Amino acid sequence: MEVDKIMEKVVAVPANERFAPTEGIIAEFLLTPHIPGSAMIKLTELTTKKNLLYSGDLGSGLSPFLPPQQYPRGIDYLIFEATYGAGVKPIAPCARIIFQALIGSYIREGKRVIIPAFVLDRTQQVLFELTKGMEKGLIPETPIWVIGYSVAKLNRIYKEDFTREEYVQYFSDQYQEKGPFDSVFTERGSLGKNQIRHGEIGIVSTGMADASWAHEFVKEWHQDPNTVFAFVGYQAPNTPGAQLTTTGELTIEGVTQKAKARIVKFDCFSSHANFHQISELIEKAGDVEEALIVHLNPYDCDAVSQAYREKFPSIKFHVPRIKEEYTFGEE
Numbered sequence: 001m002e003v004d005k006i007m008e009k010v011v012a013v014p015a016n017e018r019f020a021p022t023e024g025i026i027a028e029f030l031l032t033p034h035i036p037g038s039a040m041i042k043l044t045e046l047t048t049k050k051n052l053l054y055s056g057d058l059g060s061g062l063s064p065f066l067p068p069q070q071y072p073r074g075i076d077y078l079i080f081e082a083t084y085g086a087g088v089k090p091i092a093p094c095a096r097i098i099f100q101a102l103i104g105s106y107i108r109e110g111k112r113v114i115i116p117a118f119v120l121d122r123t124q125q126v127l128f129e130l131t132k133g134m135e136k137g138l139i140p141e142t143p144i145w146v147i148g149y150s151v152a153k154l155n156r157i158y159k160e161d162f163t164r165e166e167y168v169q170y171f172s173d174q175y176q177e178k179g180p181f182d183s184v185f186t187e188r189g190s191l192g193k194n195q196i197r198h199g200e201i202g203i204v205s206t207g208m209a210d211a212s213w214a215h216e217f218v219k220e221w222h223q224d225p226n227t228v229f230a231f232v233g234y235q236a237p238n239t240p241g242a243q244l245t246t247t248g249e250l251t252i253e254g255v256t257q258k259a260k261a262r263i264v265k266f267d268c269f270s271s272h273a274n275f276h277q278i279s280e281l282i283e284k285a286g287d288v289e290e291a292l293i294v295h296l297n298p299y300d301c302d303a304v305s306q307a308y309r310e311k312f313p314s315i316k317f318h319v320p321r322i323k324e325e326y327t328f329g330e331e
Contacts (some may be wrong), residue, residue, distance in 0.1 A: 015039055016280050033059030033066035034271050035121040039326055042072050044314055055080040058273035062091060065175045075285035077328040081295035083272040086307035095268035100133030107142050112198045112227045116214035119151040120206040124158045124234055125269055127181040130221035134184060144185035145196055147213050150185040207233040208241040222250045227261040232269040280310055290316045290328050
């Protein structure tokens with residue numbers, strides 16, 4: 001298979017270990033707390049001694065699983081993400097406790113709680129918070145269903161593989177000492193629509209309710225006042241999750257209805273860095289000369305570039321367009 005042929009050429013390089021991907025270039029992966037294994041890439045050109053940092057997806061620092069952000073120094077050129085635009089979205093330290101308490105209150109009210117979540121990392125973080133909430137008595141014991149075709153394999157990787165010594169540097173001390181979550185749930189690849197009853201919790205893919213079981217469940221239960229849909233991630237425009245969390249409505253086959261189910265959204269699981277956190281990275285990087293701003297919404301381009309220019313007037317910022325070539329260091 002083509003995948004097997006490609007994987008034969010893949011070489012794993014640990015974080016914080018310098019290597020030469022090609023002649024004249026030294027590279028290094030630096031950790032960022034986005035999801036397990038997320039890394040920035042620092043490239044050093046040996047002739048000029050110039051350093052380029054590509055941020056990839058920068059982490060928010062909210063995950064209890066991951067170590068703190070690393071801050072490389074001596075960066076000349078920078079390519080960084082601006083997923084959340086120029087706004088600062090402070091998350092209160094108690095936000096996840098509030099999540100636990102609210103989920104517990106819905107269960108005590110006899111509500112059916114559906115949590116659309118990405119199968120990679122978001123589901124595992126939700127399970128961590130449900131575990132903590134049950135330990136503290138904020139969430140009563142109740143059936144928790146985790147539904148998705150690949151989530152069971154990922155859960156086992158988090159519990160059995162990532163806790164091994166070889167992964168120590170990629171995870172927080174807490175994760176290594178206590179593990180990610182307890183086995184307080186039942187996994188299913190699929191589940192009949194009526195098998196999640198009121199007073200129970202279902203964690204279902206996908207996170208934006210635009211496909212798979214989450215999509216089926218919002219169609220089935222958005223008119224049920226005893227169901228709560230708790231969204232725990234970014235909702236892309238034109239997805240059912242975005243429509244429900246912004247307007248409280250859902251459009252199915254061209255027909256728009258006001259949802260009778262309760263719709264709530266929690267920002268405490270956010271995985272991307274905000275404007276303040278990215279600014280801190282830039283400040284600590286040193287005397288950055290030029291920077292490309294990538295991974296942002298088209299309607300944010302002007303506001304984001306202006307915000308960074310005002311914050312760092314000595315840096316030349318540019319938002320590249322599709323297929324545009326850019327050369328650092330050119331006058």
